[in-house]
Amino acid sequence: MTILETILQTKRLEVKQLLMEELVVSCETLPKRPSLFETLRESDRLEVISEMKRASPSKGMIAGNTDSVAQAKAYEQAGAACISVLTDSTFFKGSLDDLAAVAEAVKIPLLCKDFIIHELQIDRAKQAGASVILLIVAALDDVTLQRLYSYATARGLEVLVEVHDAKELDRALAINAKLIGVNNRDLKTFDVDMARTEEVAKHFPFNENRVFISESGIKDAEDASRAAMAGASAVLVGESLMRSASVEDSLRSLQVPKAGVPL
Template identity: 70%
Template sequence: MTILETILQEKRLEVKRMLLDEPKACEQNRPARPSLFQTLKNADDLQVIAEIKRASPSKGLIAEGANPVLQAQQYEQAGAACISVLTDGPFFKGSFDDLSDVANHVEIPILCKDFMIHEVQIDRSKQAGASVILLIVAALDDMTLKRLYDYATELGLEVLVEVHDPSELQRALSIDAKLIGVNNRDLRTFHVDLEKTEEVAAHFPFDENRVLISESGIAGEEDAIRVANVGASAVLVGETLMRSSSVQDSVRSLRVKKAGTPL
């Protein structure tokens, strides 16, 4: 099995456990968060979606003992546009408790980063305080992708739809996704290649009301400039920031000028 298939097999078991659990209490009354889409659309410089990431299948432990609240507060103070919280336990050492703790301490948009395959995961995300969820095109068939997208938007959540190549971009566009991320990491092999952002950008409808986000493999200013030059409005960065000795400096270095809209 590929790494993605292994993760999805575990997710199916996780969803079964969630459905057997007692219903969770309704989400707390938190202040409304700014729209991630509008933040990215209106900014003149490349925005940073800063990720709380303790581990990954490819890198192993990255920052096992990291305090998600302290990390999130550093991200917010450094000027991040959004905080991504990995809630997967078996492969990324995250949890919905991490998400809830972060949501109680920051005011910017919060992305629940997980492998969503069922509505119950979206419910948990919202209950824990997420304002944005991730849907991965490679993990879902067309019918499920649309169903979950519609379900999340009806709950008032924004949806980041993740693609890896131009064919997956077309699937994202078919459900009218506004926030579209290019994962430079192939989830089947976990190989990373920034050319994936360039490849998808060449087919991206920049003249429509949509934004492009480059995810994974962004190590510093040079990479940020590279993806900004092809039209990215934001980068999603985890490992680089989790390992950084100065979150403030690292975030600042990524906030390069956005390029003009490509022809």
């Protein structure tokens, strides 16, 4: 069984438990945040989606005792375009409580990063303050992908749709995804290769009203420039920022000029 399959098996059990608890999800109006799509599209530099990430299946504990609010405030102050909060507890040591606490502390777009397979998870993410959710193409069949995408957007959420190759890009385009991220990490083996971004970029419709994002494995300005040259408008960075002695210096070093649409 791959790492992704193991995570999804656990996630299905979590969702089953949540459904049995018949949780009441509030529909109260939350503070409006800027659009991540518009922020990335209009910027003339490579923007950074900064991630609150305590641990991962591949690296184990990264920064287990990190205060999520302090980290989020440091990200916002350093100029992050969006903050991603991992809310999976079993494999990434995050929680919806982290997301809710960060939501109260910052005003920029807020991404709930989890393995979403059911509408209830979307409702809970929104209730906790997320303005963006993640849908992973590799984790969903076409029907479920479309259903969850439509459900989220109908509730006023933006959706970052994650792909790993050209075939998954086609599936993301089929649901008319606007924010598309290439995960440089293979979710089956958890190996990282930034060539994934460059490969998918060859097939990306840059002439359409969409935004291209590179995720995972970005450590420094050289990696950021490589993503920008491929046509990325943003990079999603977790581990290197979580380990950094200076969040501000590290984050700003990644804000290289956009390279424009690749030929």
